[in-house]
Amino acid sequence: MEPKFISISDGIIERIKKGELLPGDKVPSENELISTYKISNTTARKCLLEIESKGWARRIKGKGTFVLNRTVEHQLLRTLGSIDSTRKGFDESLRAEGFTPKTVIIEKIILDDGISSNIMGKHYIIEGPVLKIHQLRYADDILMKDETRYISLKLCPKIDRLPSDISFFKVYEDQYKIKITDIKQTLSVDILDPQQEINNFEIDNQIPVFILDGVVLCQSEKVIEIERSYYRGDKYKFAIIANPEYNSSSFFDLDKK
Structure with missing residues (x-):
């Protein structure tokens, strides 16, 4: 069975691909993920790290995690x-x-x-x-x-x-x-x-x-x-x-x- 953090992060990446989240937009925070998906702090953190590791977003300390510009x-x-x-x-x-x-x-x-x-x-x-x-x-x-x-x-x-x-x-x-x-x-x-x-x-x-x-x-x-x-x-x-x-x-x- 696919880990929950993978399915959640894939869903957010799909939103980025569809243009629902644009370059520079803030992706859901840990607290927002916890509230929306009823997951633990650890799982929420893994979601954000997965999105970042795949090159779709970057964390800025003290600000949040933002969608990177991958446009042509x-x-x-x-x-x-x-x-x-x-x-x-x-x-x-x-x-x-x-x-x-x-x-x-x-x-x-x-x-x-x-x-x-x-x-x-x-x-x-x-x-x-x-x-x-x-x-x-x-x-x-x-x-x-x-x-x-x-x-x-x-x-x-x-x-x-x-x-x-x-x-x-x-x-x-x-x-x-x-x-x-x-x-x-x-x-x-x-x-x-x-x-x-x-x-x-x-x-x-x-x-x-x-x-x-x-x-x-x-x-x-x-x-x-x-x-x-x-x-x-x-x-x-x-x-x-x-x-x-x-x-x-x-x-x-x-x-x-």
Whole structure:
């Protein structure tokens, strides 16, 4: 007779294969397995070790066990409009999927005059001073994302003193006690030539990119952050959800710029 931990772990692996659990998702914890299947601590632990040993997941100490990215060419799936996905941040999401993240800062300055951006047909302004952070985001030494953020120093004083590889969303909520009320995002596509000044992707031929423009809002429509990021088009797929808790919304504009 097949050991119980094998049948349970095979069931979870099947959920991963079917896409019910996606790369970076947390698999059921020991306590959840114990509660669901009425098994012992030892059996639950064996289940998780079996999933990990077969290369479907990886345990991160103090965090849990997460589904590894086994997609073709390690494409990353990112969900727009997801509060949970935004809260994780780039580094945490990559580690959960089994990648090693790295951040290279291109520019980190304070703009006294503020910044503005047009997103979803509306003009959003952050009055100065504003922290500008332009950084390159890598996964296993492959540049995945060219990211520029503008953050209100009025709402988040001294945030420029924090490391830039953090989850800013978590910092807004936890350190500055800001209630996020909305996230608005547009996604467009373009082709970058290697000689273009804005192309930092270290590739000798043309490369497709997703261009994400976003704004993070809190009470009274105050703007905490404006973002413009370029994602490698051959390394990313995007999904979209609506989160009624925050009434967040996202909009796709897939016309080439």
